[in-house]
Amino acid sequence: MHGRTAAASRILVVDDEADIRELLDMTLARMGLVADTAASVAEALDRLGRERYALCLTDMRLPDGEGLDLVKAITASYPETPVAVITAHGSMENAVSALKAGAFDYLSKPVSLEQLRALVKSVLVMPSGDSDGNDDGQPLTLLGDSSPMRDVRAMIERVARTQAPVHICGESGTGKELAARLIHQRGPRHAGAFLPVNCGAIPENLMESEFFGYRKGAFTGAETDRDGFFQVARGGTLFLDEVADLPASMQVKLLRAIQEKKVRKVGSPVEEPVDVRIVSATHQNLRDLVEQGRFRQDLYFRLNVIELRTPALRECGQDVLTLAQRIVERLAAAAGVSPPAITDSARNALMGYTFPGNVRELENILERALALRAGALIDVSDLNLVPPAAGDSDPVPGDALSLQDHLDRVERQAILDALQKTRYNRTAAAKLLGVTFRSLRYRMERLGMNE
Numbered sequence: 001m002h003g004r005t006a007a008a009s010r011i012l013v014v015d016d017e018a019d020i021r022e023l024l025d026m027t028l029a030r031m032g033l034v035a036d037t038a039a040s041v042a043e044a045l046d047r048l049g050r051e052r053y054a055l056c057l058t059d060m061r062l063p064d065g066e067g068l069d070l071v072k073a074i075t076a077s078y079p080e081t082p083v084a085v086i087t088a089h090g091s092m093e094n095a096v097s098a099l100k101a102g103a104f105d106y107l108s109k110p111v112s113l114e115q116l117r118a119l120v121k122s123v124l125v126m127p128s129g130d131s132d133g134n135d136d137g138q139p140l141t142l143l144g145d146s147s148p149m150r151d152v153r154a155m156i157e158r159v160a161r162t163q164a165p166v167h168i169c170g171e172s173g174t175g176k177e178l179a180a181r182l183i184h185q186r187g188p189r190h191a192g193a194f195l196p197v198n199c200g201a202i203p204e205n206l207m208e209s210e211f212f213g214y215r216k217g218a219f220t221g222a223e224t225d226r227d228g229f230f231q232v233a234r235g236g237t238l239f240l241d242e243v244a245d246l247p248a249s250m251q252v253k254l255l256r257a258i259q260e261k262k263v264r265k266v267g268s269p270v271e272e273p274v275d276v277r278i279v280s281a282t283h284q285n286l287r288d289l290v291e292q293g294r295f296r297q298d299l300y301f302r303l304n305v306i307e308l309r310t311p312a313l314r315e316c317g318q319d320v321l322t323l324a325q326r327i328v329e330r331l332a333a334a335a336g337v338s339p340p341a342i343t344d345s346a347r348n349a350l351m352g353y354t355f356p357g358n359v360r361e362l363e364n365i366l367e368r369a370l371a372l373r374a375g376a377l378i379d380v381s382d383l384n385l386v387p388p389a390a391g392d393s394d395p396v397p398g399d400a401l402s403l404q405d406h407l408d409r410v411e412r413q414a415i416l417d418a419l420q421k422t423r424y425n426r427t428a429a430a431k432l433l434g435v436t437f438r439s440l441r442y443r444m445e446r447l448g449m450n451e
Contacts, residue, residue: 218267
């Protein structure tokens with residue numbers, strides 16, 4: 001490949017229709033870019049062998065093969081060249097196949113020049129692999145040297161440079177939002193907004209207006225026009241946390257918005273195009289929910305083009321101690337004190353604990369230990385760890401943990417009673433118990449009551 005020349009503003013357009021090639025060539029030229037064109041897979045591969053391109057745009061149907069073949073060839077042989085596909089209107093299956101094969105985005109025919117310009121601009125501002133700082137200048141990363149953490153970081157690097165929807169699965173407290181932020185930060189939309197939305201925290205009757213916005217006068221209290229999540233995140237990433245909690249009616253509307261790349265504000269007669277990347281997450285198993293009829297299969301396939309799993313803390317070995325040290329340093333700095341050392345016995349206890357609440361529970365344990373420690377160090381007694389099998393056996397007389405066992409039993413029974421009364425509606429059960437939904441979820445995980 002020594003004969004290939006670098007051209008940061010050169011783009012390859014592959015389409016067997018001359019008028020499409022001319023239209024795209026003219027549009028790119030107005031943006032100050034140079035376009036080479038090809039009418040077949042063979043011609044495109046020949047050009048790729050001689051030039052380096054900032055982007056390749058290819059039709060899905062070509063005389064000597066499929067655009068999918070070209071996507072796979074570019075992904076394998078020219079991974080530094082992003083590729084986007086042009087599909088016939090309504091051919092979402094082809095678009096999804098292309099995204100899974102390595103394409104970073106797609107355009108539907110007839111091609112919207114506005115969407116084309118946005119797509120091209122997103123590629124030309126793609127950051128280098130070194131831009132991983134957060135707002136306060138500190139590096140944003142997933143800590144740990146274990147094999148599961150190395151694998152997840154490598155996967156983030158691969159998926160970040162695509163525009164394909166990513167679904168992040170994993171237990172609560174495993175850093176799913178942090179993974180989503182890293183995908184956004186290290187991808188072509190890093191200059192745009194990253195908008196996290198907790199789908200389980202929005203009342204059902206407000207969902208449509210919150211997601212899509214509304215026009216003045218659309219309903220009582222709508223005194224001005226307001227943008228929704230899709231408009232606010234335009235050009236950036238919309239992170240749908242706990243997406244499994246979306247009601248069926250909203251699942252239908254979200255599917256259309258993702259598929260058509262358009263939304264209609266409540267009270268508006270027209271749709272407007274939106275340009276966002278969708279990253280979703282949930283601690284529940286979406287595939288199981290689909291089989292149970294609680295989540296739409298077509299929406300599942302749109303969201304789960306690429307799946308990323310965040311590992312549980314108990315799978316990460318010595319990473320527990322690395323994280324514990326970093327957390328103590330951060331908490332101490334926030335409190336304006338010197339970080340206390342963690343004794344060997346406390347370190348051993350942390351290594352032997354299963355952390356049903358994962359990193360979030362580790363932070364909670366250490367924050368409490370830092371505030372209530374008896375001496376200058378953090379010792380095992382300061383951690384106050386819950387026993388692994390709490391509530392599963394009869395309390396032993398004289399056991400220092402028997403009170404905790406008893407309290408766990410009482411709490412577990414109270415939660416079960418509330419769930420039965422509300423037909424296992426967790427939101428309603430939380431209200432009945434007088435706690436937040438997040439608190440109920442955490443308590444159920446700590447007590448081993450997950451589905």
